[in-house]
Amino acid sequence: MHNHPTGKPLTIVIAPDSFKGSLSAAAAAAAMAAGAREAGLALGRPVLHLTLCPMADGGEGTLDTIAAVWGVEPSIMLTVDALGRSRRARYATSADGRTGLIEAAESNGLTLVADALPQPQRADTYGVGLLARELLDQQVEEILLCVGGSASTDGGTGLLAALGVRFLDAAGLPVAPGGAGLAQIASLDLAGLHPHARVVRWRVAVDVNNPLCGPAGAAAVFGPQKGAQPRDVAELDAGLARLAAIVLAETGENMSGRPGAGAAGGMPATLVPLLRAELVPGSTLVADAVGLAHKMASADLVLTGEGSFDSQSLGGKVAVAVARLASAGCPVVVIAGRVELSAADSAASGVTAAFSIAGGPSTLDDLQAHAAERVRETTAHAVALFLQSR
Template sequence: MHILIAPDKFRGSLEAEEVCQAAKEGILLAYPEAEVTTVPMADGGEGTTSVLTRNAGGTLVAAQVSDPLGRSISAEYGISADGATAYLEMASASGLRLLAPQEYNPLHTTTYGTGELLRHALDRGVRTIILGIGGSATTDGGIGMAAALGYKFLDGAGAVLPPIGNSMSAIASIDSSEVDTRLRQVSVVVACDVTNPLYGERGAAYIYGPQKGADEAMVRQLDAGLRNLAQVAATTFEEDISQMPGAGAAGGVGAGALWFLNAKLREGVRIVMEQTRLAEKIEQADLVITGEGKVDQQTLSGKLVKGLADLCQEKQVPLAVVCGTLLISPAEAQEAGITYAVSVLNRPQSLEAAQSVAFERVREATFHLVRLFYSGMKRG
């Protein structure tokens, strides 16, 4: 029996590599003769850089950049073995995890550090940049990122505005005369796992602003700022992409990447699946096991589990999902193409307690599901 393990991380508990190890131990306890292949995965958010870099035989590079509040930090990105491709993660420079909860305020945060990461990669002479944009602390429409690459955002009097969320409403024009010319020579692909437009009730401010520290008044202000940015940018670049699916990703960086980097938006999970040649590996498997910290409605609209479920249905290979929190119904699991889904939690306990024993719980849950699967094979 050949089993493929291809999980995402369990946020706050286990990295994808650790989930692989725990699941592999559970499999071999249940069925020692099993052939096990492990492929740590990601969906474009945190962890994508390490997964893509490892699969490209590359190395991690450190860069001094600005955090969301402008403080100097060290951030990492990956370079492929041939030096042609850089793998960047917005969260490493502009992520919410870099701030203390009392510092959350998308009016004051900036994506400038992400732009510095891009500039550092350009200094390495790469030809392609893959940028994951999950986990951001910002709602600045990407103007911080753009400012680090030479764009200037001017108010009605021609003064340069600080590239933060609070400035978007005051932008009257965009000066691109000093933009880094190397941007014309690279291909930028943005790994994006949401489909929200830039502004409006489903836009960046209303849907994601509160988790970044925005109250109701701030959400309205940020949404108005994104609307203004869209109007000015559409005039400047002669293209209004504000309602394009994914434009509202990462506080509007989806739209900003299209305008300022001439980027293409792609599903992060598709990028990772292609690079890891996951479809070929699934064809060789009798069972695929995946997992992530929480499986819910969002999981079924573009996340790793849904991407795997689609591939497994195509290849007619059963898919089992282990997770911390399971918030989909049996009918939803069946409709999504998931053969088996189980929470690893087996007793009432606090979040901290559950996270501390996550490795053991994943191993146990995998042991039980493989025993069940193997017994079914023997009966068959």
């Protein structure tokens, strides 16, 4: 591991998240690479082996980030938004055709229905299900589903309806779409479920621990931002509880209090028991999808970064997820807009050191306007320190 100028080139893996509002993950990685090269030249160590691996946390931008690392262009297909209106949405399939990736917000996103009056009880995930059905038709082996930014509270029933599951009332008729129909569900008919739906491995990126129902549940916490008034919240919560009871009777799996089941309007409530979906932190899902652990195995230094390195970062955002994958003895340096964690907290999370790009008293606007050059400069300082120590 201890190189000198004539040894093998040092390997630096660069795996930042986006800096929200100023730099995409790819732009941040490019700026860090420029800084590392600058430091190498200045110290007479021009030959650095740089591996760029832009990251994401499973939220907005994840599709673009993973598709870029996979080296594929996202595909486009006709689907529907959360209110059932026709729309085109993107998804991605890995180059070997084995893994499909869906960013639910491409069809189910809250921003896509901002032009309409909120219909919190009508909104559903059927459009996400159409994307999933396309991937199942392609016979992928794994579906990665990023569920952030959802506009619905339907417990994932719309998605499953698109895959052929029927949610029936006491008279044996299909219930109304969206959260409104949940309270009427009396039974499930799985006979028409897509034959590949239970063969494929489902991994769902979830970054909240909210349960399905109750005061911390999907309807109470996330319903209001989707336009739900207090009465809607109560009805949606009761509907999700009803759904959980039916699912429990059908599968023996109780989702009502399970941490994370309240994500994305309760999508895990049906995906986990009916399709055996696994819930994983978004950063972990992305790291696996881009093969980050393999890329980092031979690294001498790992650089990562995000807009703000703070207490939320410890809950599994990109920087800490990257640090956890680093091999023992490999330093991990965070470059961030703001650094709010102490050196001790950083060290406890596996981060060797964290540097803020703020070069002095500056406004957020100023930082965002000059983010790329500040990331480059700060990285140059950090890498110079590392190179000097080798």
